[in-house]
Amino acid sequence: MSAISRESLLSLEEYARQRTAFRSRVMAHKKDRTVRIGEHVTLVFEDELTIRYQIQEMLRIERTFEDDGIRDELDVYNPLVPDGSNWKATMLIEFPDVTERLLRLRRLIGVERRVWVKVAGSEPVFSIADEDLERDNAEKTSAVHFLRFELPPDMIRAVRAGGALAIGIDHPAYSAAVDPLPERIRLSLCGDLQA
Known part of the structure; x- marks a missing residue:
C-alpha cells in the first residue's frame, strides 16, 4: 500500500x-474499524x-x-x-475516573503486547506495540498505544476467504475477547490485506 x-x-x-x-x-x-474489547479497551484499526x-x-x-x-x-x-501484510491500530484504555485510571494503568503494564488476533483454527498473532517510542515504564502503562499485527500469509488467505476473525487481550489484569468479530468489521479489515 x-x-x-x-x-x-x-x-x-x-x-x-x-x-x-x-x-x-x-x-x-x-x-466498521472500531472494536471494543471488554469494558475499557477500544481498538481503532487505521488505514x-x-x-x-x-x-x-x-x-x-x-x-x-x-x-x-x-x-x-x-x-x-x-x-x-497498513502495508498489505498487517493491521495497525490505535489502542485506547478508557477509565473515566482519574483515580481509577491511574490505579488500573499501574496494573496494566505490558497489556499492549498481550492483544491478539486470530482466524478460526489458527494460533493467535500478538501485537507489536509502540514501535515509535515506549509508552510505558516501571510504574504504569499509557492510556494510548499504537499496535501492529504482522499476519502470516496463511492467515491472510484464511481471513480473505471468509474465515471468522477474533480479537482479544490476554493479560493478568485484563482478559476479554470478541469472538467472532462482526462481519462488517472483518470485511473492512480485509481491505487492508494483499493476497
Whole structure:
C-alpha cells in the first residue's frame, strides 16, 4: 500500500471547504474499524483514510502549510498505514475516573503486547506495540498505544476467504475477547490485506 504523499493532500483552504463532508465520511468509515474489547479497551484499526484525516486535521489545527512542516506530519503518520501484510491500530484504555485510571494503568503494564488476533483454527498473532517510542515504564502503562499485527500469509488467505476473525487481550489484569468479530468489521479489515 502506498504512503500518503504531499501532493495528495488538500490545501488548508480546500480542506476547510470539504472538512464537514470528509469528517462525516471518516466517522462512518471508522464504525466498521472500531472494536471494543471488554469494558475499557477500544481498538481503532487505521488505514489510509483514517490516517489521511488525522494528517489533514493536524495541518489544520497547527495551520501548517510549509513543506517542511507537512513533511514532518507525513513522516509521523505514514508508518501507521497498513502495508498489505498487517493491521495497525490505535489502542485506547478508557477509565473515566482519574483515580481509577491511574490505579488500573499501574496494573496494566505490558497489556499492549498481550492483544491478539486470530482466524478460526489458527494460533493467535500478538501485537507489536509502540514501535515509535515506549509508552510505558516501571510504574504504569499509557492510556494510548499504537499496535501492529504482522499476519502470516496463511492467515491472510484464511481471513480473505471468509474465515471468522477474533480479537482479544490476554493479560493478568485484563482478559476479554470478541469472538467472532462482526462481519462488517472483518470485511473492512480485509481491505487492508494483499493476497
